[in-house]
Amino acid sequence: LRMANPRVVFVLGGPGSGKGTQCSNIVQKYSYVHLSAGELLRAERKRAGSQYGELIENYIQEGKIVPVEITISLIRKAMDETMVSDASKNKFLIDGFPRNQDNLDGWEKNMEGKADVAFVLFFECSDEICIQRCMERGLNSNRSDDNLESLKKRFQTYWESTRPIIEHYHKLGKVRKVDASSTIEEVFADVQKIFSHED
Numbered sequence: 001l002r003m004a005n006p007r008v009v010f011v012l013g014g015p016g017s018g019k020g021t022q023c024s025n026i027v028q029k030y031s032y033v034h035l036s037a038g039e040l041l042r043a044e045r046k047r048a049g050s051q052y053g054e055l056i057e058n059y060i061q062e063g064k065i066v067p068v069e070i071t072i073s074l075i076r077k078a079m080d081e082t083m084v085s086d087a088s089k090n091k092f093l094i095d096g097f098p099r100n101q102d103n104l105d106g107w108e109k110n111m112e113g114k115a116d117v118a119f120v121l122f123f124e125c126s127d128e129i130c131i132q133r134c135m136e137r138g139l140n141s142n143r144s145d146d147n148l149e150s151l152k153k154r155f156q157t158y159w160e161s162t163r164p165i166i167e168h169y170h171k172l173g174k175v176r177k178v179d180a181s182s183t184i185e186e187v188f189a190d191v192q193k194i195f196s197h198e199d
């Protein structure tokens with residue numbers, strides 16, 4: 001007897017499009033576990049004894065995408081720990097990953113046959129709105145990339161590297177797109193429409 005593969009939903013969209021906010025909403029209503037690749041990297045950055053702390057900080061400030069070996073090992077570890085602690089927790093929202101071809105290759109190399117990607121939840125929002133949200137958050141957050149200089153680089157990376165990954169999944173019929181420019185409540189109403197069909 002073999003356990004079913006974990007079910008994965010990738011959550012993508014520009015910086016500040018609301019990925020983290022909506023994932024928090026989703027886990028309150030549906031039985032998913034939220035794993036933010038960016039949060040996992042930020043935690044690894046400050047972990048005492050990490051050999052990657054400085055590298056991660058440099059990549060994050062430059063809006064560049066950390067080599068997949070680092071990210072995938074953090075994601076795998078988090079998934080494994082979750083499922084070991086409670087075998088019924090086998091549905092994951094993976095937020096902010098895969099962001100480029102290197103990420104996608106690393107995912108396929110490591111997880112092909114071990115996890116099933118159900119669909120990609122794509123939050124579409126203009127750069128202007130996203131930048132405004134991140135700048136506002138930057139007033140209180142201690143994120144080292146919520147400043148105009150880093151934000152420009154994050155958006156360049158998003159358009160150059162992440163949009164082609166969304167397009168790749170779109171061609172496979174796997175993208176569920178949500179207009180993320182309205183209020184948190186309105187966006188979540190659209191998100192629920194998707195999850196009530198897919199779940």
Ligand code: UP5
Pocket residue numbers: 013014015016017018019020021022036037038039041059060061062063064065066067071095096097098099103133134136137145154180181182183184185187
């Ligand atoms: N807000 C949210 N929704 C709103 C709404 N509908 N109306 C008004 N305000 C709204 O939201 C951002 C802000 O907007 C918040 O203040 C929120 O209250 C408000 P949030 O939910 O945090 O948006 P999110 O899309 O999660 O924005 P985030 O800044 O986290 O997105 P990024 O994709 O930039 O950040 P992430 O943490 O994923 O990655 C950071 C960096 O880590 C990357 O740039 C990269 O350097 C590195 N990284 C990798 O290298 N590899 C990875 O796999 C992942 C990350």
Ligand code: MG
Pocket residue numbers: 019020036038096
């Ligand atoms: Mg986030």
